[in-house]
Structure formats: structure tokens, C-alpha cells
Amino acid sequence: MRTALGDAFISALVALGLFAPMVGLLTAPTDKGLVLIPRPMPVAAIVAAVFAARLAFLAWRARRPAARPGLRALAERATAATKYLGPGVLAFALVLPLLAGRYYIDLGILVLTYVMLGWGLNIVVGLAGLLDLGYAAFYAVGAYSYALIAQDFGLGFWTCLPLAGLFAALWGVMLGFPVLRLRGDYLAIVTLAFGEIIRVVITNWVSLTGGPNGISGIPRPTLFGLRFGASAGPGTFAGFFHLAPSPSQRVIFLYYVILGLALLTNWVTLRLRRLPLGRAWEALREDEVACRSLGINITTTKLTAFAMGAMFGGFAGAFFATRQGFISPESFTFMESATVLSIVVLGGLGSQLGVVLAALVMIGGSELSRSFADYRMLVFGLGLVAMMVLRPRGLVAGRTPTVTLGQPREIPAELLAEGRG
Amino acid sequence: MPPNAAPPLLSVERLGMRFGGLVAVDALSFAARRGEITALIGPNGAGKTTVFNCITGFYRPSSGTILLTHADGSAYRLERLAGHRIARRARLARTFQNVRLFAGMTALENLMVAQHNTLMAATGFGVLAVLGLGRYRAAERAAVARASEWLDAVGLLSRADDPAGALPYGAQRRLEIARAMCTGPVLLCLDEPAAGLNLRETEELNALLLRILATGCSILLIEHDMGVVMRISDHIVVLDHGRKISDGTPEAVRADPRVIAAYLGEGDEGAEDEPVAACPLAGAG
Numbered sequence: 001m002r003t004a005l006g007d008a009f010i011s012a013l014v015a016l017g018l019f020a021p022m023v024g025l026l027t028a029p030t031d032k033g034l035v036l037i038p039r040p041m042p043v044a045a046i047v048a049a050v051f052a053a054r055l056a057f058l059a060w061r062a063r064r065p066a067a068r069p070g071l072r073a074l075a076e077r078a079t080a081a082t083k084y085l086g087p088g089v090l091a092f093a094l095v096l097p098l099l100a101g102r103y104y105i106d107l108g109i110l111v112l113t114y115v116m117l118g119w120g121l122n123i124v125v126g127l128a129g130l131l132d133l134g135y136a137a138f139y140a141v142g143a144y145s146y147a148l149i150a151q152d153f154g155l156g157f158w159t160c161l162p163l164a165g166l167f168a169a170l171w172g173v174m175l176g177f178p179v180l181r182l183r184g185d186y187l188a189i190v191t192l193a194f195g196e197i198i199r200v201v202i203t204n205w206v207s208l209t210g211g212p213n214g215i216s217g218i219p220r221p222t223l224f225g226l227r228f229g230a231s232a233g234p235g236t237f238a239g240f241f242h243l244a245p246s247p248s249q250r251v252i253f254l255y256y257v258i259l260g261l262a263l264l265t266n267w268v269t270l271r272l273r274r275l276p277l278g279r280a281w282e283a284l285r286e287d288e289v290a291c292r293s294l295g296i297n298i299t300t301t302k303l304t305a306f307a308m309g310a311m312f313g314g315f316a317g318a319f320f321a322t323r324q325g326f327i328s329p330e331s332f333t334f335m336e337s338a339t340v341l342s343i344v345v346l347g348g349l350g351s352q353l354g355v356v357l358a359a360l361v362m363i364g365g366s367e368l369s370r371s372f373a374d375y376r377m378l379v380f381g382l383g384l385v386a387m388m389v390l391r392p393r394g395l396v397a398g399r400t401p402t403v404t405l406g407q408p409r410e411i412p413a414e415l416l417a418e419g420r421g
Numbered sequence: 422m423p424p425n426a427a428p429p430l431l432s433v434e435r436l437g438m439r440f441g442g443l444v445a446v447d448a449l450s451f452a453a454r455r456g457e458i459t460a461l462i463g464p465n466g467a468g469k470t471t472v473f474n475c476i477t478g479f480y481r482p483s484s485g486t487i488l489l490t491h492a493d494g495s496a497y498r499l500e501r502l503a504g505h506r507i508a509r510r511a512r513l514a515r516t517f518q519n520v521r522l523f524a525g526m527t528a529l530e531n532l533m534v535a536q537h538n539t540l541m542a543a544t545g546f547g548v549l550a551v552l553g554l555g556r557y558r559a560a561e562r563a564a565v566a567r568a569s570e571w572l573d574a575v576g577l578l579s580r581a582d583d584p585a586g587a588l589p590y591g592a593q594r595r596l597e598i599a600r601a602m603c604t605g606p607v608l609l610c611l612d613e614p615a616a617g618l619n620l621r622e623t624e625e626l627n628a629l630l631l632r633i634l635a636t637g638c639s640i641l642l643i644e645h646d647m648g649v650v651m652r653i654s655d656h657i658v659v660l661d662h663g664r665k666i667s668d669g670t671p672e673a674v675r676a677d678p679r680v681i682a683a684y685l686g687e688g689d690e691g692a693e694d695e696p697v698a699a700c701p702l703a704g705a706g
Contacts, residue, residue, distance in 0.1 A: 275540075276540035286522075293479075295506070295604055296537050401529070402533075404527065404529065405565075411525055411527070
């Protein structure tokens with residue numbers, strides 16, 4: 001009882017320290033300038049409430065010591081349910097445009113773009129264990145490659161898409177060569193700088209990229225040559241299928257394009273994981289020195305991871321450009337890299353399903369909560385803290401073996417290395 | 422030692438390694454012959470692991486040559502090869518003093534990673550294998566068969582699908598040897614394979630090493646456990662302070678007064694050596 005009282009007293013003290021300046025002082029403008037009005041009563045109320053709540057919590061915990069195993073069983077059941085979660089989410093993604101309205105399809109496109117970026121970065125961070133803080137650079141290279149090639153050479157989206165991916169992969173290799181001898185924190189800082197360099201170059205190379213004004217009038221994608229437009233003339237989607245032209249047709253088409261691109265990323269990653277290259281990536285994350293002793297060329301293995309991740313980032317960038325019709329350097333800031341990285345980390349390093357769930361929560365959640373935008377960052381911060389306490393290795397931690405003699409069993413996350421770059 | 426027409430498998434000539442002002446290995450010369458177990462022993466800090474790291478390409482020696490000659494006569498200057506090429510071309514495999522397995526991957530996966538180069542050659546630059554075409558499927562089946570064979574040889578076949586990090590310590594050591602063997606080496610370098618093993622596990626290790634020798638792979642090992650060294654080695658090289666102080670059969674080395682002096686900390690150069698408690702020769706079997 002005495003320790004509980006002491007505990008509650010300390011909690012109240014912390015609350016006092018926090019809320020005395022935040023709640024207890026009010027600034028009010030008067031004719032003599034700003035004055036501080038002390039408000040002791042609300043502070044006293046809050047501190048008392050914290051004291052009482054802490055006592056109540058301690059009493060509740062003392063009476064229910066068996067609460068932890070129940071939570072663990074719940075977590076186990078959740079892990080078992082993830083087997084059905086993947087197909088469920090896929091089915092939902094496939095039928096969404098048929099059921100939902102324009103707003104939700106647009107939101108779906110946004111979420112899927114981040115899912116694809118997350119899957120692309122997952123190759124670099126999750127599988128190969130190389131911390132990349134400048135992923136938006138490849139996103140930008142893909143977007144600008146498409147926009148410039150399409151405008152200067154008059155090529156269509158489907159011709160430019162592989163080119164954009166190729167250019168981004170090329171930049172991935174170019175970044176990789178000087179950088180891959182660095183490890184851990186050093187690698188992270190250099191990739192961060194690379195992301196900024198690309199953005200600054202795009203902003204200042206006005207004659208090529210249009211600088212801060214960006215590029216507008218980027219061509220829209222076509223379905224086997226059929227355009228999506230406001231009229232039903234020959235050569236348009238609506239005219240060919242004898243439908244009434246509607247802007248939602250283009251949105252639905254874009255939705256399925258990004259869904260297809262994202263699924264391609266997922267399929268290639270899952271295939272590669274079962275091939276020697278993917279296994280070498282994971283082995284690299286686990287122990288680089290052992291890899292070298294087994295005759296694995298570390299430089300080329302890391303480069304392929306960088307190039308692969310960059311290529312899918314480039315694809316996503318080209319899609320972003322064609323969807324928006326307008327791009328500017330502002331779309332490729334560090335915030336973008338940080339968002340994609342937090343999707344990967346929140347989802348669980350190396351987990352494909354985790355990336356989907358994290359993108360849904362982070363992108364979808366923050367879009368849907370626009371109405372109470374003031375508290376969005378507060379909720380986001382609380383969510384991150386909760387994650388750190390409850391699932392420190394991400395939403396879907398653990399890893400499935402790529403080859404087995406018997407039944408595949410999940411490998412617990414505690415055994416996995418996070419990679420040191 | 423009878424004069425041998427064929428060059429030895431591994432020939433180290435005047436190897437030197439210095440870190441700044443510290444001379445870790447000084448003008449060391451020795452040879453490891455084909456089909457034999459060669460042991461490298463010496464008190465703590467004698468430079469054994471440094472020699473190993475030079476041979477396996479983790480350090481670049483300051484001076485000297487390391488020549489590896491295959492049975493077909495092709496020779497490799499190991500001090501000039503890049504680290505990963507030593508394992509791949511010169512076919513030299515190693516284990517580590519502190520076990521370095523891929524802890525988050527299963528035992529089977531560990532052995533599959535070891536066959537990376539063979540498997541990569543069968544993927545057709547990755548593209549064909551991603552599409553599920555080409556001869557990759559057959560290559561993977563062969564790799565799994567080879568891995569199963571080695572898992573069986575080290576008694577871990579029943580734990581093939583368990584993560585390597587969850588295996589007991591002795592099993593991890595055996596798995597590391599199996600992983601090295603999956604690269605198809607001509608010379609296996611073991612850095613203290615018996616460290617931390619109990620008596621029965623040490624017996625099993627001896628049997629395993631003799632079986633590896635029977636497959637045609639020669640062995641170079643660093644070891645503190647004289648029960649292993651004296652019983653199975655054909656040839657022993659003794660180091661102290663980075664220099665070779667003795668070289669010969671187990672019997673000859675055991676009788677060498679310089680070796681006894683180095684281990685017991687007596688005689689002219691033993692002032693800063695290990696205390697008597699570390700003397701392993703007493704229990705030599």
C-alpha cells in the first residue's frame with residue numbers, strides 16, 4: 001500500500017511538472033502587451049485526477065495478476081489469423097472500386113502507392129538490412145524520368161514505365177557504389193544526403209526540370225491505346241465500349257494500374273526471397289562476415305538489393321506522375337522517405353503483409369482523420385508509443401523459412417537480426 | 422619428412438602481419454599437406470587467429486606469400502585474392518571462433534546460403550528463375566539433397582527446419598562446420614572447433630573431422646583442446662609471439678622443450694606468458 005501511494009505520488013509529481021506550464025499558465029493580450037495569467041485550479045484538478053487514476057490502476061493490477069497470459073493468447077490468435085488476413089485484404093482491394101465512391105477509390109490509390117513504395121523499400125531495409133533514409137530520391141527519379149521522356153519524346157505511359165524503373169535502378173547502383181562500404185549509421189546519413197541532393201538538383205536545374213514550378217501536362221495512361229476523356233469519341237475508352245463517358249472510369253483504371261504494379265512488386269519480392277539472391281540478402285542482414293566466408297560477393301549482392309528497391313520506387317514514381325499530371329520537387333521531400341520507412345518499420349521488417357497494414361493505418365488513417373486534424377499528430381505519437389510497448393518488432397513480426405524439409409514454421413522475431421547496414 | 426614431388430596443398434612463406442607497431446605474425450613459414458589434419462597451436466595471443474584471418478582473406482598480410490595448390494595443379498595466391506574469391510575460386514572454407522550462423526534462418530537455409538554460387542549459376546541471371554523457367558528447379562533439388570546429406574552427417578537432420586539461433590551451442594558448432602562443407606572446399610579451416618564442447622561432443626567432433634578428411638577435404642585447425650589436437654592431427658605447428666617455435670608430428674612436438682617452455686611460462690622467453698593453469702599439454706591424450 002505504501003509503495004502504491006509513493007508510486008501514485010511520483011506520477012502526480014510528473015503530472016505537475018508537465019501540466020503546470022502547459023495548462024497552468026495562460027497568455028492573454030492586453031493593451032500593455034502579453035500578460036501571464038496563472039490558473040492553479042485546473043492544474044490541481046488534473047494532478048489529483050492523475051493521482052487517483054494511478055492508484056486505481058495499481059489496485060486493479062494487484063487484483064488481476066493473470067492479465068498477461070490472456071494478452072499473449074490474444075496475440076497468438078492474432079498471428080494465426082494473419083494467414084487469412086492476406087487473401088482477405090487482397091479480395092477487399094480487388095472489389096473496392098466496384099463498391100465504393102470516388103473519394104474512397106482515390107484514397108485507395110494513395111494507400112496502394114505507399115504500399116508499393118513500402119514493398120520496394122522492404123527489399124532494401126527489411127531483407128538486405130540496409131537502412132535507406134533517401135528512398136524518395138528514387139521515387140523522384142522515376143517520376144521525373146517519366147514526365148521528361150513523355151514530354152520530350154512523346155512516348156506513352158506503358159513505354160516509359162520500364163524506362164523510369166530502369167533509370168531509378170541505375171541511380172540506385174550509382175548511389176550504391178560509393179556508399180556500400182559504409183555501414184549502419186554512416187550509410188543512413190549518406191542515403192539521407194543523397195535524397196536531399198536529388199531534390200535540390202531538381203529544384204535548381206530549372207532548364208530541364210522546370211525548377212520549383214514543376215512539370216505539368218504529363219500525359220495520362222491509356223488502356224491498350226484507349227484514352228480516358230470527357231468525350232465518347234473514337235479512340236476513347238467510353239467510345240469503344242459504348243459507355244457514357246465519366247471521370248470515374250479513369251480513376252478506377254488508375255486504381256487497377258497501381259494495384260497491378262503493387263502486386264507485381266509483391267510477387268517479384270516473394271519469388272526472389274526463395275531464390276539464392278533473396279536468401280543472400282537475408283543472410284547479409286544476419287551476418288555479413290559469414291557471407292563473405294561463404295564466397296558471396298557482398299558488394300554485388302548489396303547493389304542488386306539497392307537496384308531492385310530503387311526500380312520499384314521508380315515505377316511508383318512514374319505512376320505518381322501520370323496520376324497527378326503535375327509534379328514538383330515538393331512531392332519528394334525527406335518527409336516522404338520518412339513516411340515510407342516508418343511504414344516498413346511499423347509493419348515489421350521484411351513482412352509483406354505488415355507493410356499493407358501499416359500503410360492502411362498510416363496513410364488511410366491520417367486521411368480519414370482530417371476532420372480532427374489538430375489531434376492527428378497526437379494520436380499518431382500515441383500509436384507509435386503503444387507499438388513500441390506492445391509489438392516492438394512491428395505489426396507482423398517473424399519470418400517464414402524459404403525452404404523446408406517438413407512443415408514450414410514461423411521463426412520468432414527475437415532471433416532475427418535487424419541488419420547493421 | 423620424405424621429399425615430396427607434388428607441392429603441398431597450402432604453403433605459407435615468410436608471412437608477416439603487423440598492426441601499426443605491433444607485430445602479430447613474424448616471418449611465419451609452414452605447409453599443410455593434402456589429406457592431412459594440420460593443427461596450429463600456441464598460447465593465447467600467439468597469433469593463431471591472425472594467421473587464419475590472413476589465409477582466409479579477412480586480413481591482407483603485410484608481407485609474405487600464401488599459396489594454395491589444387492590436386493589438378495592450379496595454384497592460387499591467397500594474399501592477392503579478394504575475400505569472397507578465396508572461398509569461391511580457391512575453395513577454402515572457414516568457421517569462426519565465436520560461431521557466426523545466420524541465426525534467424527533455419528539450419529537448412531544456412532546450408533542453402535552456403536551453396537549460393539552454385540545456385541546463382543543455375544538461375545540464368547535471376548530472370549529465368551523468377552519466372553519459374555530454366556534449370557533452377559533441378560539445381561535447387563540437388564542443393565537441398567546435398568544440404569540434407571550434411572545435416573545427416575552432423576546429426577541435425579531432424580532439426581533442419583528449426584532456426585539456427587535456437588539450436589544448442591554444440592549443435593550450432595556442428596552446423597557451422599556443415600555449412601562450410603557445403604561450399605565444397607579442398608581445405609577446411611576450423612577456428613577452435615572444440616571450444617565450449619563437453620567430452621562426448623568432443624568425441625563426436627573428432628569422428629566428424631575424420632569423416633570430413635575421408636571425403637578428400639584437408640583440414641587446418643586452431644585448437645586449445647589437446648585431446649583433439651594430439652589424437653587426430655597428423656602435423657602440428659606451434660606458434661608463440663607470432664613466431665614458429667616447433668613443427669612436426671604430435672609426438673615430436675610434445676617432446677619439444679621449447680613448446681613446454683612456452684606453455685609453462687618457463688625458460689628464456691616465457692616471462693609474460695600464460696599461467697600454469699592454462700597448460701593444456703598436461704591432459705594430452
